[in-house]
Amino acid sequence: MADEGGGDPARAERERAARGRRREVWVRTSSGGRRPFLRGMVTYDLLQRGLTFDEAYAAARALRAGLAGRDEIDTTELAERIEQQLAEMLSPERRARLAGRLPPPEPEVTVVYHGEPQPFSRGLLARSIYAAGLDLDHAYRLVGLLQGELRREGVARLTAGELAARVGDLLERHGEAEGAGRYRLLRSVTTLPRPLVIYLGGASGTGKSTLALDLAPLLRIYRINATDTIRQVMRMTFSPAVLPSLHRSSFEVDEPPPGGRVTRRRVQAAFLEQATRVLVGVRAVVDRSVAENLSVLVEGVHLVPPMVPFADLEGSAWQVMLMLTTLDEEGHRSRFLSRDRALGRRADRYLDHFGSIRRIQDLLLERAETHDVPLVETRERDGTLQHALRLVTGVLRKRVPRLAEAGAAPRRPPPCLVLFVDGMPDHPARALGGRTPLEAAATPTLDRLAREGRVGLADPVAPGVVPDTASGSLAVFGQSPRALKRGPVEAIGAGLELGPDDVALRGNLATLAPDGSLADRRAGRIRDGAAELATSLDRLPLPGEGVDRVEVRVRPGTEHRLAIMLRGEGLSSAVAGSDPGDGAPPGPPLTPRPLDAANEAAVHTARVLALFEQTAREALAEHPVNRRRREAGLPTADVVLTRGAGHVHRLPPLTAGGEALSLACVSGDRTVLGIARSLGGETIREEGMTANLDTDLGAKFAAASEALSRHDVVVVHVKGADIAAHDRRPDRKVAFLERVDRHLGELLARRQGPLRVAVASDHATLCEAGHHAADPVPVLVWGGGIEADAAPVFSEQVAATGSLRRFPLQLLLGRLLAGE
Numbered sequence: 001m002a003d004e005g006g007g008d009p010a011r012a013e014r015e016r017a018a019r020g021r022r023r024e025v026w027v028r029t030s031s032g033g034r035r036p037f038l039r040g041m042v043t044y045d046l047l048q049r050g051l052t053f054d055e056a057y058a059a060a061r062a063l064r065a066g067l068a069g070r071d072e073i074d075t076t077e078l079a080e081r082i083e084q085q086l087a088e089m090l091s092p093e094r095r096a097r098l099a100g101r102l103p104p105p106e107p108e109v110t111v112v113y114h115g116e117p118q119p120f121s122r123g124l125l126a127r128s129i130y131a132a133g134l135d136l137d138h139a140y141r142l143v144g145l146l147q148g149e150l151r152r153e154g155v156a157r158l159t160a161g162e163l164a165a166r167v168g169d170l171l172e173r174h175g176e177a178e179g180a181g182r183y184r185l186l187r188s189v190t191t192l193p194r195p196l197v198i199y200l201g202g203a204s205g206t207g208k209s210t211l212a213l214d215l216a217p218l219l220r221i222y223r224i225n226a227t228d229t230i231r232q233v234m235r236m237t238f239s240p241a242v243l244p245s246l247h248r249s250s251f252e253v254d255e256p257p258p259g260g261r262v263t264r265r266r267v268q269a270a271f272l273e274q275a276t277r278v279l280v281g282v283r284a285v286v287d288r289s290v291a292e293n294l295s296v297l298v299e300g301v302h303l304v305p306p307m308v309p310f311a312d313l314e315g316s317a318w319q320v321m322l323m324l325t326t327l328d329e330e331g332h333r334s335r336f337l338s339r340d341r342a343l344g345r346r347a348d349r350y351l352d353h354f355g356s357i358r359r360i361q362d363l364l365l366e367r368a369e370t371h372d373v374p375l376v377e378t379r380e381r382d383g384t385l386q387h388a389l390r391l392v393t394g395v396l397r398k399r400v401p402r403l404a405e406a407g408a409a410p411r412r413p414p415p416c417l418v419l420f421v422d423g424m425p426d427h428p429a430r431a432l433g434g435r436t437p438l439e440a441a442a443t444p445t446l447d448r449l450a451r452e453g454r455v456g457l458a459d460p461v462a463p464g465v466v467p468d469t470a471s472g473s474l475a476v477f478g479q480s481p482r483a484l485k486r487g488p489v490e491a492i493g494a495g496l497e498l499g500p501d502d503v504a505l506r507g508n509l510a511t512l513a514p515d516g517s518l519a520d521r522r523a524g525r526i527r528d529g530a531a532e533l534a535t536s537l538d539r540l541p542l543p544g545e546g547v548d549r550v551e552v553r554v555r556p557g558t559e560h561r562l563a564i565m566l567r568g569e570g571l572s573s574a575v576a577g578s579d580p581g582d583g584a585p586p587g588p589p590l591t592p593r594p595l596d597a598a599n600e601a602a603v604h605t606a607r608v609l610a611l612f613e614q615t616a617r618e619a620l621a622e623h624p625v626n627r628r629r630r631e632a633g634l635p636t637a638d639v640v641l642t643r644g645a646g647h648v649h650r651l652p653p654l655t656a657g658g659e660a661l662s663l664a665c666v667s668g669d670r671t672v673l674g675i676a677r678s679l680g681g682e683t684i685r686e687e688g689m690t691a692n693l694d695t696d697l698g699a700k701f702a703a704a705s706e707a708l709s710r711h712d713v714v715v716v717h718v719k720g721a722d723i724a725a726h727d728r729r730p731d732r733k734v735a736f737l738e739r740v741d742r743h744l745g746e747l748l749a750r751r752q753g754p755l756r757v758a759v760a761s762d763h764a765t766l767c768e769a770g771h772h773a774a775d776p777v778p779v780l781v782w783g784g785g786i787e788a789d790a791a792p793v794f795s796e797q798v799a800a801t802g803s804l805r806r807f808p809l810q811l812l813l814g815r816l817l818a819g820e
Contacts, residue, residue: 025067028074037073039064040126040140042082047144050098057141059085109150110157112660116653117157122147129167131218132183132393133386134176146170159659182393186219196221196295197286197317198392201303201368202324203361204251204350205335207378208299211324214385216297219392223289227300230281231274245274249349250301251356267356268363275302283310290316291462293811304364305371315803320395322388323368324376325361331379332358413656413817414754414784415708418715419744420476420672422469423722423765424737425777425796429730430768437721437730437767438778439795441737445745446780449757450794453782456804457796458812460763466774469722470644472762473672477679477715478654478813484678485573485646486671487564493674494555494563498648503571503605506644507554507562508579509533509637516588518580522560524635525692529625531556533637536619542611550608557670558691564642566608572601577642578613582771589613589641609642616640651678654713656817664707666700667691667717676715682707693720693736701743705750713813725765733767756783758816759794760809779804779812785819 025037039060046056063085067073073081086095109120122143129139146166150158158166164187171180196219200208212224231246240247250271282298289296290313309319326332336350350357368375374391378384424438432440459465460472461481470489471481491504498504509530511520526533534556542548550568557563574596578589592609594602617639620626626636654661663681667673669691673683684703688696695718704716718740724732748755757780764775778799791798800806804815 025064025070026072027078028072037064037067037078038140039137040144044122044140044144046082053144055089059089062089108156109147111163112157112159120147120150125163125167127218128187129171129179129183131186131389132171132176132179133389134171134179142167142170142174145174161659181397182389185393185396195289195293195317197289197309197313197319198295198297199303199308199319199321200297200299200324201305201308201321201364201373202301202378203364204301204357205332206324206326206361207335207384208301208324211376211378211384211388212297212299215388215392218385218389219295219297221295221297223294223296225282225285225296225298227278227282227298227302230285230300231278231302234278234281243277245270246277248274249353250274251350251353251360264359264362267359271301271360271363272304275304276307278302279304279307282308286310286313286317291808293808293814301360301364305367305373315805316807318396318399320392321373322376322391323364323373324378324384325365326378328379329358332361412659413712413819414756415711416713416756416758416783416813416816417704417708417747418476418713418813418816419740419757419759420473420667420715420717421721421737421740421759421761422669422717422719423725423763423772424761425764425773425775426725426730426733427764427766427768427773427775431730432734436796437725437733437737439793439797440730441734441741443737443741443794445741445748446759446794447792449759449782450780450789450791450798452788453757453780453786454789454804455778455780455791455794455799455802457776457799457802457806458760458779458804458809459776459806460809462808463776464774466772467763468644468772469669469671469762470675472777472809473675473717475809476760476762476812477675478810479651479675479679480810483651484649484675486644487573488646488648489671489674489678490557490561490644491555491563491565491674492648492678493670493672494557496553496555496563496565498565499567500647501567501571503566503573503575503645503647505564505566505577505609505642505646506557507564508641509560509562510589510639510641511635512588512638517586518589518641520635521579521582521641523637525559526629526635526637527559529628530559530637532625533620533623534562536623537562537616537640540612540615540619542608542615544607544611546604547608547611552608552612558668560637561670562640563670564612564640566605566612568608570601571605571608572599573605573645573647574599574602575606575609575645577609577645578639579641579643581643589639592642605645613640613642648678651675653680654813656712661712661817662710663713663715664704664711665715665717666703666707667715667719668695669717669719672715672717681715682711691719692723693732695720697739697743701747705747708751708755713817722765725767726770728767728770730767754784756781756786756816756819758782758812760812776806777809779809781812781816783816783819 027035027037042060042063043056046059047053063081066081110117111120126136126139126143129142130136168180168184171183198221200212202208209226216224235246238246279302285298286296309321313319326335333351333354376384376388376391426436426438428434428436460467460475467481468486470484470486474483475481486506487504488498490506491498508521509523509526510518511523513519534554537554540552542550542552550566553565555563574594576593576595578592580590592606594606596602620637629636654663663676663679664684665673665676665681666684668685668689673685676683684707686699686703688699697718700716704714707714720736721733724736760779761777764773764777766773778794778796780794789802791802
């Protein structure tokens with residue numbers, strides 16, 4: 001594209017500078033709202049009326065020139081001015097032809113974001129280009145050109161990655177190579193598994209809050225925290241007697257002794273004392289954002305280098321700090337007067353302490369200079385924003401050069417294998433000489449991957465929370481561990497089609513003692529005949545008024561487990577079932593109950609569930625399967641225990657760079673298969689693939705190897721380690737882990753072509769206690785593009801020292817896909 005101004009670069013630069021100084025004109029709508037006047041939007045509207053691009057652009061420019069000196073115009077007058085401008089430019093015949101011509105219907109263009117189709121948005125795309133450093137009019141012009149290209153090519157659907165690639169190429173073709181790099185970088189940052197943390201420091205009155213509000217949405221950051229707010233929260237927690245420094249302004253100091261004066265040193269020392277206290281709260285805010293994988297912008301005077309950025313978070317977040325300054329003293333002083341007039345914030349208090357504020361600025365600038373923190377002069381709002389954007393992208397480009405490369409945004413990861421070892425972590429066991437089963441097992445393959453990859457610890461749900469299989473499994477698949485209750489997961493895995501109003505529960509076949517107490521919550525892990533028992537409970541008619549219209553569906557799960565679905569009107573998932581759970585004191589099954597006695601739907605559902613369980617007990621009593629088990633001296637399936645009631649929710653699909661990924665899951669466990677199925681994945685379960693110690697590991701890894709040729713992500717789930725721990729057999733857990741390691745090594749030896757591997761677990765299961773624990777799980781990632789930790793072995797203790805550090809388990813898959 002030729003430079004504006006007849007190809008004269010100097011003239012074009014002067015025109016761009018003049019545009020930056022030009023007063024903004026606002027358009028007042030009929031509803032009373034206001035929006036900025038944009039030449040690009042006028043150009044687009046005229047294009048729809050049939051004008052050529054040159055005609056439309058010239059008309060829009062002339063219209064803007066005619067509004068010089070105006071602050072505001074209403075839509076009626078604007079429409080009149082557009083018609084006047086066209087009358088001056090076009091002949092009557094041409095205008096008549098345009099008036100009678102309806103623009104052809106524009107084909108709908110759909111963009112697939114994270115697997116979800118969305119309509120093409122000119123405004124959003126223009127704003128993203130603007131964030132790359134182009135002015136907004138130019139951005140809209142380029143969006144119009146891109147739309148024209150898509151229309152000519154007949155493109156009706158494209159992915160977000162393909163759209164990003166087109167935008168980058170378009171910017172380069174029109175002489176915006178730097179803008180193209182910044183565009184690709186900003187778009188890539190939002191897809192990385194680490195959050196972006198922006199710190200805007202600076203003395204009072206340097207424009208931090210204003211820049212934060214302008215900058216955050218352009219970086220797609222939707223969480224802004226001010227250190228003044230953090231300080232106020234801390235004031236509510238700590239009294240002046242405990243932390244007096246919190247209870248004064250950042251520029252205030254204690255009264256000097258008689259004859260003394262407020263020196264630079266005293267002002268700066270008092271400020272640093274307060275900043276040190278407030279940074280404790282800042283750290284908590286940033287830690288939470290890292291844990292939730294949400295980018296955040298923190299602004300405030302208390303952000304003092306080198307205390308910020310936090311050095312120990314470098315492996316967990318992209319941290320960028322800017323220091324704002326207003327070097328012109330009179331300009332700085334006038335900021336407080338402007339704020340007083342516009343916002344009603346009293347200026348006299350700040351002006352009375354203006355000398356102290358400038359001393360604090362001197363300290364911050366000195367610290368910034370010493371610790372290489374970029375400075376932003378905040379004289380003009382638009383110039384400040386563009387400067388800040390360039391600094392942020394410049395810092396990120398140095399740290400992650402590949403983000404700005406052509407083709408970086410839509411890059412697809414190599415095939416990924418996720419080895420999901422259920423219940424793998426443990427505590428040291430006496431029977432193993434004070435070692436955990438993972439430490440005691442001979443696992444040369446896992447140890448090699450740990451040396452050549454990266455290791456760390458991950459929390460399946462949250463620190464201190466004991467996960468169940470469903471929540472931990474959801475996290476392994478990159479989902480929120482709280483997205484689904486266990487009941488819906490089990491039902492989906494068993495093949496039940498759930499509607500949004502259906503209530504699904506997990507059930508256990510259990511054995512009763514002669515006195516009616518629970519003798520075995522798992523009926524001896526019954527296998528043979530479990531499907532027959534489930535069939536006998538399916539569609540059981542329920543006695544009683546008001547419950548006969550509720551349909552109960554039952555499907556067999558893994559071994560002793562059942563999937564139960566209640567379908568009917570007026571049902572609620574806010575109920576607790578009859579299962580007392582592991583570790584409960586001896587006693588009979590619980591009675592289903594509503595979580596809230598005032599919730600009529602929950603009361604009704606609990607009554608339905610209790611009637612079903614009673615009817616099921618009667619149906620099981622003389623079932624042929626139980627007669628055979630009694631004769632063989634095996635535990636009988638006497639009752640159904642229920643828990644985990646919930647509704648089904650739609651899970652977001654797996655994506656990378658905005659493109660949907662294909663998934664396959666190899667498992668013998670219906671819970672895990674259910675999660676994979678709800679994500680649209682292929683589920684693979686063949687003869688011999690059980691959810692127990694006797695599973696055919698050779699068949700599972702062979703199926704996984706074949707699936708890697710067809711899918712982006714393949715999850716192999718093995719449950720034997722969990723079963724052995726529940727049975728309190730550390731020796732069997734060690735042996736099972738060694739078998740898994742051997743089969744993994746064979747798969748890797750056979751594999752040709754690129755591959756990434758992650759190893760994880762859904763929770764710790766303790767051999768000596770026989771139940772789950774709240775421990776974080778050791779994880780590793782290995783493969784192309786992943787730097788080595790050089791960890792000597794793969795174990796719980798060594799993983800705690802790894803470069804992945806400790807993070808939420810649901811982020812593991814994203815880190816594997818990103819090659820981190």
